[in-house]
Amino acid sequence: MPDDMPSASQSASAASAMPEPTMAEVRQQAAEWLIQLTEADTEAQRAQLQAACQAWQQRHPRHAEIFRQMETLWQSLADHADTAKSERSKGGRKALIGTALSALLLLGGLQLPSSRYWLADERTSTGEIRQISLSDGSRITLNTHSAVDIRFDAHTRTIRLTEGEVLAEVAHDPQQRPFIVENRDGSATALGTRYLVRQDADSSTVTVLESTVAVKPRHSATISKVYAGKQLRFDTQQAYTLMPAPALADSWHMQRLVFEDAPLSAVIARLAEYRPGLLKLRADTQPLRFTGVLPTDDGDKALSILQQALPIRIQRYSNYVVLVDTANADARKPAPDQ
Known part of the structure; x- marks a missing residue:
């Protein structure tokens, strides 16, 4: 040997x-x-x-x-x-x-929505975006496949995010009750008016569009203030480095996704959130990046725009199975997970 x-x-x-x-x-x-x-x-x-x-x-x-x-x-x-x-x-x-x-x-067992999703007060299906007016004059907008419970009482106004992403537009409350979006990883308390909370598989993200939000991880005593134009990722144990918020981070509520020099893999991953079935980048062997605007309510149009902008090939095996590859994929036949 x-x-x-x-x-x-x-x-x-x-x-x-x-x-x-x-x-x-x-x-x-x-x-x-x-x-x-x-x-x-x-x-x-x-x-x-x-x-x-x-x-x-x-x-x-x-x-x-x-x-x-x-x-x-x-x-x-x-x-x-x-x-x-x-x-x-x-x-x-x-x-x-x-x-x-x-x-x-x-x-083979695709991950199905949790029981919390089905039992939530309000939820959206894949590709659906919905605005909800609350009793205090505030509004929340649920992104694709999202779910929330709404709990208002004499002391607090609480939105419990169980899946997905929510845009909160907070109205002034004469009773001075705090407005809180909480989820698996912690809480985001409004000190102003407009912010996003997104829950992913291993962490959550708060993006502040106006004023300030106080973020507290569930198992930490530390509270981080996030100001307008900033974004903070956190999990149950800690908050991470404060980052600039992406441009037009809330564009999805207008059924548009805005990308600025984004990797193709990130673009496909975002589009996949709005399309039922499987949409996947088969191999990301070229450093392709995209700048532009894609619709969330017309997946085929979004892919067509992407194909016009980048040298990619789109393979549709059914309405629910779409694979994306680089345009010269036939010549090199990439293998999965290589």
Whole structure:
């Protein structure tokens, strides 16, 4: 064995030290491998992809387990295609891929909304943006797939954000009750009038548009003041560095997303929040960046604008499965998670 080759025990130790991938991440990667293998145009391409896929499976035990499960389901779906001829045809194969990938993602356990989302006082579906007038004259606007509980009493005005993002426009209260947006990570108390609170998977963000907001992480005694034009990310334990707020951070409430020199990966991730199903950047191997405005209420138009501005290729396998790649993807056939 060459000196620079790891031993079996070293490989096992390295694998055990790797961070545990989430089930959703592994399912999506496995589905992409199946697409790549199905799309291979030559035996040489297929052999190269199979070798790369095998290496991916060996990187973590969960990779191989999930890939075998999804490969079995994929083959079962393929066996139920109308005819072998339709599978061999380009259109038939593409339809099969779209149907199979949709089923793989659904049967494979896409994360469903939590019970808190369904039981919330107010909620929006994917792509929906809704403004709500409150009893004190304030207004809140819910972004796509967001949910809040509203609790007003004699002492406080509280908006409990359970998922997504909310824009709060706070009216003066004759009773002097504080206006608070609280969520999993902590609270944001208005010392002024207009601000955004967004909850992501591992942290939350407060963006102040007017006046000042006091932010307190749930398990910290520290209170941070965030002024107009600033943004603060925080989790349950701490607040992070105060940053300038993005330009027109609240543009989504007008069904527009404004990007300024944003990475393509970030643009696709934001658009995906407003589109049902799967919209994903297959490989981000080129430093493509975008400046412009995209609509949130017309996903196809947004992708068309993006395609006109950047050298990208858009593959639609169904209404719910859309993959984006760089325009020269056919020549290099990128492998997932590489």
